Amino acid sequence: MSHYSGWIAWSVFYGMIGFVIFLMLKGYLLYIIIKKDPVYTKAKIVSYVPKTPDEMGEVDIVMTYSFIADEKTYIKEQQALNIKTLDLDKYYVGKEVPIVYYRKNPNYSKIDVYDKSLRN
Incomplete structure (x- = not known):
């Protein structure tokens, strides 16, 4: 188990970072879509x-x-x-x-x- 604990910890960390980036991109993509033909x-x-x-x-x-x-x-x-x-x-x-x-x-x-x- 101790062999995989480092991988699990880093996976959780990168998952949280990815989620934050997703939320920022979601708002930006909405802006881009609307800007095409508002x-x-x-x-x-x-x-x-x-x-x-x-x-x-x-x-x-x-x-x-x-x-x-x-x-x-x-x-x-x-x-x-x-x-x-x-x-x-x-x-x-x-x-x-x-x-x-x-x-x-x-x-x-x-x-x-x-x-x-x-x-x-």
């Missing part, structure tokens, strides 16, 4: 949960939003948006937020954080 629209917040504010007066809200594309309703869950704590009352269920999605497959969508309506 559609900018508005989505409505279905639900949201604010996280704990940080020392700089910012808070992450994790939301679920829905939008209509090609006469079909799409729902995207677990989307995070970083806002100022003072702006927390501006986000509520039913509020419209800007999103961008891939024209050929609207399942690939994300919050358009570069939209001027989200900048303060």
